[in-house]
Each structure stands twice: as structure tokens, then as C-alpha cells.
Amino acid sequence: MLDPTVDALKRIFKEHYFKHSDRVEVPIRMSEREFGYWPFGGGMIRHLSFKTPGELIATLVKEAPKGAYYSCGYYHEPTLPMAEKGWKSGDLVFDIDADDLDSPCKKEHDRWTCKKCPKMGIGIRPEKCPACGNTRIAQLNWVCYKCLDASKREVFKLLDMLEGDFGVEEKCLRTYFSGNMGYHISVEDKIMEDLNQESRGEIVDYVVGIGLLPSIIGVAKQSSYEYLSSKLPSDGEEGWRGRIAGYLKDYELKGLEGSGGGDAKAKILSIYKKSGYERFRKLLEQASRAAGVAIDPNVTTDIHRIFRMPGTLHGESGLEKMKVENLERFDPFVDPVLLKDEEVKVSVKFAPPFTLRGVKYGPYSKQEVVLPEAAAVYLMGKGLAQIVAGSP
Amino acid sequence: MDIQLGRADLAKYPFLSQAGEHAKAFDLDLSDLGSAEYAPVAERAKERVLEAVRKGKVSDNLVNPDVELLSFPLAMVLVKATGLEHLASRYALSEALRVEGLLEKETNINVIAYIFRNALKVELEEASDGPQGHGFAIRFSEYLKRSTQFHEPEWKLINRPVSKGRVYLAKHDLVRLIRAEIRRMIYQRLKSLTVPRLPPLLDQFVKEITARTPPPRRVEDVIPVSPDMYPPCVKHALDMLKNGQDPPHFARFLMTTYLLNIGKSVDDVIGIFPRAADFNERVTRYQVEHLAGIRGGKVKYRVPSCKNVVSHSFCFRDSVYCPNIVNPVQYGRRPPAVKKVKKSNA
Numbered sequence: 001m002l003d004p005t006v007d008a009l010k011r012i013f014k015e016h017y018f019k020h021s022d023r024v025e026v027p028i029r030m031s032e033r034e035f036g037y038w039p040f041g042g043g044m045i046r047h048l049s050f051k052t053p054g055e056l057i058a059t060l061v062k063e064a065p066k067g068a069y070y071s072c073g074y075y076h077e078p079t080l081p082m083a084e085k086g087w088k089s090g091d092l093v094f095d096i097d098a099d100d101l102d103s104p105c106k107k108e109h110d111r112w113t114c115k116k117c118p119k120m121g122i123g124i125r126p127e128k129c130p131a132c133g134n135t136r137i138a139q140l141n142w143v144c145y146k147c148l149d150a151s152k153r154e155v156f157k158l159l160d161m162l163e164g165d166f167g168v169e170e171k172c173l174r175t176y177f178s179g180n181m182g183y184h185i186s187v188e189d190k191i192m193e194d195l196n197q198e199s200r201g202e203i204v205d206y207v208v209g210i211g212l213l214p215s216i217i218g219v220a221k222q223s224s225y226e227y228l229s230s231k232l233p234s235d236g237e238e239g240w241r242g243r244i245a246g247y248l249k250d251y252e253l254k255g256l257e258g259s260g261g262g263d264a265k266a267k268i269l270s271i272y273k274k275s276g277y278e279r280f281r282k283l284l285e286q287a288s289r290a291a292g293v294a295i296d297p298n299v300t301t302d303i304h305r306i307f308r309m310p311g312t313l314h315g316e317s318g319l320e321k322m323k324v325e326n327l328e329r330f331d332p333f334v335d336p337v338l339l340k341d342e343e344v345k346v347s348v349k350f351a352p353p354f355t356l357r358g359v360k361y362g363p364y365s366k367q368e369v370v371l372p373e374a375a376a377v378y379l380m381g382k383g384l385a386q387i388v389a390g391s392p
Numbered sequence: 393m394d395i396q397l398g399r400a401d402l403a404k405y406p407f408l409s410q411a412g413e414h415a416k417a418f419d420l421d422l423s424d425l426g427s428a429e430y431a432p433v434a435e436r437a438k439e440r441v442l443e444a445v446r447k448g449k450v451s452d453n454l455v456n457p458d459v460e461l462l463s464f465p466l467a468m469v470l471v472k473a474t475g476l477e478h479l480a481s482r483y484a485l486s487e488a489l490r491v492e493g494l495l496e497k498e499t500n501i502n503v504i505a506y507i508f509r510n511a512l513k514v515e516l517e518e519a520s521d522g523p524q525g526h527g528f529a530i531r532f533s534e535y536l537k538r539s540t541q542f543h544e545p546e547w548k549l550i551n552r553p554v555s556k557g558r559v560y561l562a563k564h565d566l567v568r569l570i571r572a573e574i575r576r577m578i579y580q581r582l583k584s585l586t587v588p589r590l591p592p593l594l595d596q597f598v599k600e601i602t603a604r605t606p607p608p609r610r611v612e613d614v615i616p617v618s619p620d621m622y623p624p625c626v627k628h629a630l631d632m633l634k635n636g637q638d639p640p641h642f643a644r645f646l647m648t649t650y651l652l653n654i655g656k657s658v659d660d661v662i663g664i665f666p667r668a669a670d671f672n673e674r675v676t677r678y679q680v681e682h683l684a685g686i687r688g689g690k691v692k693y694r695v696p697s698c699k700n701v702v703s704h705s706f707c708f709r710d711s712v713y714c715p716n717i718v719n720p721v722q723y724g725r726r727p728p729a730v731k732k733v734k735k736s737n738a
């Protein structure tokens with residue numbers, strides 16, 4: 001291992017795992033799961049199996065990887081190639097990523113850098129570098145309180161749906177901070193476990209709000225307004241009818257300014273009168289996406305997915321994938337910050353401002369700074385900083 | 393709580409385990425069934441199979457419940473003895489359609505609940521708390537196991553009332569859910585059946601059935617289809633063209649692959665596109681030929697599946713032929729294609 005930064009990261013993670021091995025949440029039914037890890041400076045290693053928690057923890061301390069994972073799926077033979085593993089069942093999992101939410105703050109804190117010339121910029125990367133015309137451009141996605149708060153709101157919506165619509169008991173639901181950009185929710189419930197890929201796909205569409213027919217909320221092409229008003233949903237209704245009523249009630253229609261609030265049925269009827277079927281159908285699509293939850297659909301439908309292990313550190317941030325007991329009060333830039341305050345000297349390429357444990361850092365640009373280990377790892381893990389030789 | 397079904401009910405639903413027990417109580421073996429005394433049973437069994445061959449549906453004949461009841465397991469034996477795989481799936485579907493017709497008319501809710509519990513191992517709840525007209529509920533997991541076999545948007549979970557893990561259904565939906573299941577169940581049972589030596593009369597029946605069963609249709613077979621029998625999605629795309637609208641790219645792809653698949657020539661298909669001002673025949677020809685596999689990668693493109701059409705919001709399904717197909721090319725062909733039972737995820 002020749003890169004001193006990679007070396008430093010590994011040393012810091014190793015020390016952490018050595019001291020805090022009790023934080024690693026060993027999954028239930030571990031012998032039926034596939035494990036994998038991603039070493040610093042190496043490629044992903046998969047198809048592992050551990051028989052005991054001790055074996056697993058020993059590997060973590062020894063390898064101190066930048067990511068440790070296990071499968072949501074339960075297999076007959078977890079170490080065989082995918083096609084031969086024999087899938088038995090699997091936890092139902094959801095991934096809510098701040099990066100997928102398109103929060104307005106992305107434009108402020110995301111960065112791009114051209115891979116050919118020194119040009120860099122703020123926000124989402126352009127198609128082509130405006131300086132040299134190169135199309136290979138690296139994107140740096142950043143998170144802040146705003147977009148992580150938006151992710152939290154999505155988590156609340158998801159939990160509501162899982163409990164209210166799907167009848168999942170609270171004790172079967174686990175919410176985790178992902179360690180970097182969002183939240184993971186796992187459902188450990190016998191009923192969910194047996195769902196096949198197609199059924200999971202249907203749950204995804206339900207949760208995200210895809211495919212809702214206008215007729216479900218009572219709107220049909222040729223029906224009279226009287227008929228409509230008898231079929232439209234009201235605000236307090238359960239499930240998707242209620243969700244749509246809630247969203248449309250507050251919807252501000254162009255030309256109907258100040259029309260938010262009031263009775264949902266009357267509101268929907270006036271929107272419908274104004275827009276006609278086709279435009280209403282489009283609006284309904286928009287409404288269902290907004291009232292649905294912004295999960296990553298692939299994570300939930302991929303029954304062979306390996307998921308970050310709770311209680312381990314995320315290599316891009318040094319933050320822990322941490323079980324969240326009180327979502328309202330959970331602070332993603334305080335609670336999962338577990339690395340030490342010991343100071344390290346790093347040379348920072350660039351970094352948008354960030355906050356850890358209540359301390360503000362940055363912005364930095366081409367400078368050497370002395371940072372607490374946690375902050376230094378936050379930047380080194382993202383490839384934005386290098387350790388300065390001679391630093392402890 | 394298990395209810396005791398009457399003889400007439402068992403005759404209607406002979407696949408139930410109670411019906412099986414009832415049949416067993418007669419203590420008959422195959423040589424009995426091949427004898428003159430039981431000729432009506434054997435005749436009815438043969439008729440069941442031949443109805444499946446000819447009409448794709450078995451009729452109900454409830455005049456003599458015992459004959460009706462006993463003829464079902466015997467018909468299964470006859471089908472199996474032919475060794476014809478496509479007859480097995482056709483027969484299973486034909487029986488399922490018979491059951492569906494009966495269930496639509498079934499007024500005894502207990503019978504429906506019994507079938508769910510006994511044949512499908514699903515708890516069916518009579519639910520008074522659901523939305524109007526949705527008097528039943530099942531667990532969403534049980535619903536999904538079955539609904540994902542269907543491809544119409546109204547079967548999507550999001551288009552069902554869902555609360556506390558239950559999906560509310562109308563009686564009509566229950567019947568639809570059951571049909572596929574019953575077909576699969578009968579088909580599975582056929583597959584696992586072993587046929588012993590048959591007495592001469594039954595052997596004769598098997599030969600007769602085999603002779604009258606047409607060979608399986610191959611997917612590649614091109615069947616001429618008249619424009620009024622095009623599937624609704626394709627019709628819609630064609631109508632758009634006719635009305636001077638511009639169908640979305642996907643709709644063009646759907647329409648073109650469909651027409652090529654039913655045997656239209658490249659020229660026929662090109663002729664369908666309008667001679668609009670911006671019409672560029674060379675481009676169209678190139679695209680159509682490409683899809684037909686004449687140029688480029690020599691790949692003949694398949695017609696996109698109904699699921700795919702649905703996901704592009706271009707499905708305009710009807711309730712006649714659409715419910716049982718998974719690809720628009722199957723539209724209007726009888727029998728509706730029997731979907732292979734999915735292997736569990738490996």
C-alpha cells in the first residue's frame with residue numbers, strides 16, 4: 001500500500017473497528033447471507049460467508065475496508081456464484097438518497113471538475129467542459145442539512161405507508177442513516193420476506209406512485225360533473241385516494257391563484273373543470289409522484305443486492321451507517337460522527353463548506369489545513385484531500 | 393371452520409379436496425370406469441376433453457352431479473394418457489374457464505371462501521369496512537402473488553384499495569384471481585399424474601382424443617389477421633396516423649413490429665405511414681427494414697410485451713382478449729396463451 005492517504009484511511013478505520021467492534025450490528029441468520037467488503041485501494045470482494053459474529057468482526061478489524069456489506073437475501077449456499085446460490089427469501093429494503101431528490105441546494109453545493117483541464121464549476125456537470133470541450137467530467141455530489149432533511153421527510157412518508165397501507169408493525173421496521181447521503185429502511189417481516197421480484201416491483205410502484213389510474217380517484221373521461229363529485233376522494237381517506245386528495249387540495253392552479261386549501265372534492269372538481277381530462281391526467285401523474293416516496297427503485301427490486309452493514313463506517317465519509325432510534329431528533333452530521341478529534345494535516349484540493357459535530361469547515365481550495373480526524377476523513381474519503389507526509 | 397359442501401357444489405368444483413374424497417368413496421378403479429356400467433362417466437370425461445379441444449372451454453352439465461364429479465378425475469387421466477403437453481395446458485385452462493363461469497354466478501359466499509382456503513390456502517375475509525362494492529379482502533402478499541401475472545393497469549397494487557396490509561376486492565376480481573390459480577393447479581396436478589394401463593374402452597378414447605387434437609401452434613407461425621382483429625394498442629396507433637396525429641416513437645415501433653410479425657411485407661408497412669410533407673420514404677424504409685431484419689444487425693425485432701406497452705402508457709386494453717395475453721401478437725388467438733409457471737428465483 002503505497003498511497004499514504006489510503007494508508008492513513010485504513011489505519012484510522014482499523015483503529016476504530018478495533019476499539020468499537022461492539023458497534024457492528026451482526027445480522028440475524030448470518031449463515032444464510034452473502035457478505036462482501038471493499039478494501040481501501042482494492043476491488044470489491046464478494047460471496048463470502050461467516051459462521052460466527054467473531055469471525056466477521058475479526059475480518060473487519062483485519063481488513064478495515066472502506067465498505068462492508070451483506071445480502072438482504074437468504075441463500076442455501078451464500079458463497080456460490082449468484083446463479084447457484086439458491087435464493088430462499090430476503091428482507092425488503094428501501095434506499096432514500098438525498099442525491100435523487102433534486103433539492104435546490106444541489107445547485108449550490110455540488111461540484112464538477114474536468115478530467116482533462118483544471119476547470120471546475122458549481123452544480124450539475126455540463127455535457128462538455130466549457131474550457132476545453134472534453135466530455136469526461138467528474139461529478140461531486142455533496143450533502144447538506146437541507147437535502148438530508150428532505151430525505152428525512154421521505155423516510156417519514158415511507159414509514160407511514162408501510163405501517164398504514166401495508167400493515168407492517170413498528171417493531172419490524174428499522175431505519176438507518178446510510179453513512180453518507182441518505183437513509184436505509186429494512187423490513188424484517190415474514191410476509192415481506194417471501195415476496196418475489198415482481199411483487200417487490202409492484203410495491204415499488206405503489207410506494208413511488210407509478211401507474212395510478214384517474215378512474216381510481218373517480219375521474220373518467222365521459223362522466224358528468226355530478227357523477228364526478230360523488231366519486232372524488234376526500235382528504236381524510238385512506239391510501240392513495242386520500243394522498244391525492246391531500247396533495248391536490250393544496251395545489252395552486254394557474255388562473256386559480258389563492259385556491260389552495262379548502263375542501264378537497266370541490267378543489268379537485270374545479271381543477272378538473274379547468275384543465276380537462278388530458279391535462280388532469282398529467283397533473284395526476286405529477287401529484288402521485290409528489291405524494292409518493294422518492295426511493296431508489298432498483299435497490300428494492302434487486303433481490304440479490306448487498307447492503308451496507310449497520311455499525312460500519314462509510315469509506316466516503318467516515319460516518320457510521322447507524323440505526324436511527326428517533327428520526328425527528330437524529331442529526332446526520334453529529335450522531336454518526338464517531339472518529340476522533342485528533343488532528344491531522346491534509347492538503348485539500350477543494351471542498352464546499354460542511355459541518356461535523358456542530359463545527360463548520362471550509363470552503364477550502366488548494367490549501368493545507370489541520371483538521372480533526374473525522375473531518376479529514378470526510379474529505380480524504382471523497383478524494384478531495386491528501387494526507388501531508390509527516391502528519392501523525 | 394370447514395363447511396360441508398353439497399354434492400351439487402362438489403360437482404361444480406371437482407378439483408376441491410372434498411370432491412376428491414367424495415369420488416374416492418365410490419371406490420372405483422379404472423377398470424370399473426371402463427366398464428359399461430359407468431359408461432356415462434367415461435362418456436362425459438371424453439366429452440370434457442373434446443370440449444376443451446374444440447371450444448377451449450368445458451361446459452357445465454349438472455344434471456347428474458355424480459357423473460359430473462367422477463368424470464373430472466377420469467378426464468385428467470385421459471388427457472395425461474395422450475402425452476400431449478399442449479393438450480394438458482389447454483385442458484387446464486378450459487376447466488378453469490368453466491369454473492370461472494360458475495363462480496361468477498355463485499351466490500354462496502361460503503363456497504367462494506372455502507375454495508380460497510381449501511384450494512389456494514388463502515384466507516379470504518368478508519370485509520364490510522372496505523370501499524363500496526369491495527366486500528372482500530386478502531393479504532397484499534397473497535394478492536401480489538397472483539396479480540403480477542396480469543398485465544392490465546387496474547391490477548396494479550396502486551390501483552387497489554389497500555389498508556393495513558389488506559387488499560380490498562370485488563367478487564368479480566376474486567373470480568379473476570382464482571382463474572389463473574385454478575388453471576395452474578389443474579395443470580400441476582396433470583403434470584404429476586401417472587397413468588396406469590387403461591382398459592380397452594378408455595384406451596380407445598385416448599386414441600380418439602389424440603386424433604382430434606390439432607398439433608400445437610408454433611409462435612413463429614404467421615397467422616393472417618384482419619385489421620378489425622388488431623389489438624387495441626395497435627389500432628390506436630393506426631387511428632392516430634389516420635387522423636393526422638403523430639404517434640410517439642414507441643407506438644410506431646409497436647405497430648411496425650406487430651404488422652411485420654403477422655406477416656405484412658415491408659412495403660405494406662411503409663404504405664401505412666402517411667405521405668406527409670416531411671415524409672421521407674427512404675428513412676421510413678430503412679427503419680422498417682431494420683426492424684424486419686433485412687438490414688443492419690439482421691435482428692428481427694419482437695413485438696414489445698403488453699407489460700412494456702403498459703409502461704409506455706400505450707395500452708388500451710379491452711376485456712375480451714386482452715386479459716389473457718402477455719403480448720399483443722397473441723391478441724385474438726384462441727386459446728389464450730398459457731403462461732408457464734415461473735420457477736422460483738434461482
Ligand code: SF4
Nearest residue numbers: 623625698707709714
Ligand atoms: S393488453 Fe396488450 S394487446 Fe391488449 S391493448 Fe394492452 S398492449 Fe394491446
Ligand SMILES: [Zn+2]
Nearest residue numbers: 114117129132
Ligand atoms: Zn476541461
Ligand SMILES: [Zn+2]
Nearest residue numbers: 105143144147
Ligand atoms: Zn443539500
